[in-house]
Amino acid sequence: MPSSTPRPPDEPGEPTSTRSIPLDPSQRWRAFWVCVAVAAITILDLSKVNVALPSIETALGSGPTELQLIVSGFVLTFGLVLVPMGRLGDQRSRRALFIVGLTLFTLTSLVCALAPNSEVLLAGRLLQGVAAGTQMPQVLGMIQQLFQGRERGRAFGLFGATIGVATAFGPTLGGLLIAIGGPTDGWRLIFWMNVPLGVVAIALAAWVLPSTRLSAPGRLQLDPVGVVLFGLTVLALMWPFLFTTGSPEDDPARWWLLVVFAVFGLAFVLWERRYASLGRAPLIPFSLFAITSFRNGTLISTAYFAALPALFLLTTLFLQSGVGLEPVFAGMVSIGFALASAAASWAGGLLVARFGRRLVVIGLAVMLAGVIGLVLAAVFVPPGVVVYVMAAIMAVAGVGGGLVVSPNQTLALADVPVRGGGLAGSVGQLGQRIGTAVGTAVGLSLFYAAVYREDGSGPTDVIYHDAYMYGMAAVGLFLAGAFLVSVIDLFGRRRGEIPAFDPVD
DSSP, X not given: OOOOOOOOOOXXXXXXXXXXXXXXXXXXXXXXXXXXXXXXXXXXXXXXXXXXXXXXXXHHOOOHHHHHHHHHHHHHHHHHHHHHHHHHHHHSOHHHHHHHHHHHHHHHHHHHHHOXXXXXXXHHHHHHHHHHHHHHHHHHHHHHHHOOHHXXXXXXXXXXXXXXXXHHHHHHHHXXXXXXXXXXXXXXXXXXXXXXXXXXXXXXXXXXXXXXXXXXXXXXXXXHHHHHHHHHHHHHHHHHHHTOOSOTTSOGGGGGHHXXXXXXXXXXXXXXXXXXXXXXXXXXXGGGGGXXXXXXXXXXXXXXXXXXXXXXXXXXXXXXXXIOOOHHHHHHTTHHHHHHHHHHHHHHHHHHHHHTHHHHHHHHHHHHHHHHHHHHHHHHSOHHHHHHHHHHHHXXXXXXXXXXXXXXXXXXXXXXXXXXXXXXXXXXXXXHHHHHHHHHHHHHHHHHHHHHHHTTOSOHHHHHHHHHHHHHHHHHHHHHHHHHHHHHHHHHHHTTSSOOOOOOO
């Protein structure tokens, strides 16, 4: 039986599109793997650059602020353009925007690889974030349009598996490239690897991606005032978190930007409602959030991605600073998580049609148990074997993580019309980027606050045990929030308040 969840009404003046692209299965899957491969390359750049910061500091003489911007500037511009580009892809051509974003990403990677100084590297990273934010919404919109029913669940399962591997392997890959290239110029290999991969991906995209251009597109509606207000809102929200390191030198005045965020956020909502009342298409149709499955799925995704990158970062910091491991070996602890997450994501995509939200609840429960296990291992296991115990716990937690990402993605977009898949996907991606910024900032602040508070007054292992415990408490709270929303969603479906997931469109 088709789902009875209300779908958002067509926005005034907005063209409609077909529900799916009529291709044979082999064509669809070729297009899918091109899209997902590019998404994986993009996600890698969110994490592999972190381990290169000491090398960049040595090679280019970059200061703390420049180093912070090299990482956070990419995340910021990525988040700023996600929603406008998702909206534009829905109205025009996802294929064209995907190729434009991929081309820009390849060129800016070349700029970063050849950067003679910090200023050029920073400019390249900012533009690289714009490129990533242009192509990523088209990936999710394309998957939504290429597949239907159970096949869509399988596609999102494989997408989640690939992204999980890319997220967890990023630090390890970055460390290996630096080891190969040397401490001075090894960081350049991190950007050089994107260039040949990008060139191949551009050729494949031009060859296999189907045309998604509307036959009668009508007038482009992008709400320029809404775009500006949205950009200022996201900037004011993410800025103070992206520039939180936990150091006593952090400027406390940055938190006043949250007041600015509230002002611009209110102005954005009021403008969008007025704009829609005039018969025009707003940047974000708030009717999307009337779809309970999308709203709950976005909240779960945001909270989960507030926890996951912080979990990896805090564990790597503890193993390097508290145990004394080299960065590349500390990063390798997450390999078990990546492999287990990939397998569980694939299985979750196949099982979501049968078990629905229960998979997400189980996955989050396993992740919470993993967090508790990691903290207990850090405190009670001897330094000589703690890395092996943590690696084993990470592998188990990876099973839980895989059962969260792809089933939740499938459930969140299940009731979203195909014509809005790019926009809905970009809103979800924005939630992930905001969650990452907030979670990393909170986790790092608690970790380093404990380190600076001790100020060398106790044994090093005890100091870092406490720091890791405080930081991981934040990770646990974020996962608990996601777990709570998933349980509410599950019981809402059982009471009939939220229609059960039906894989048949």
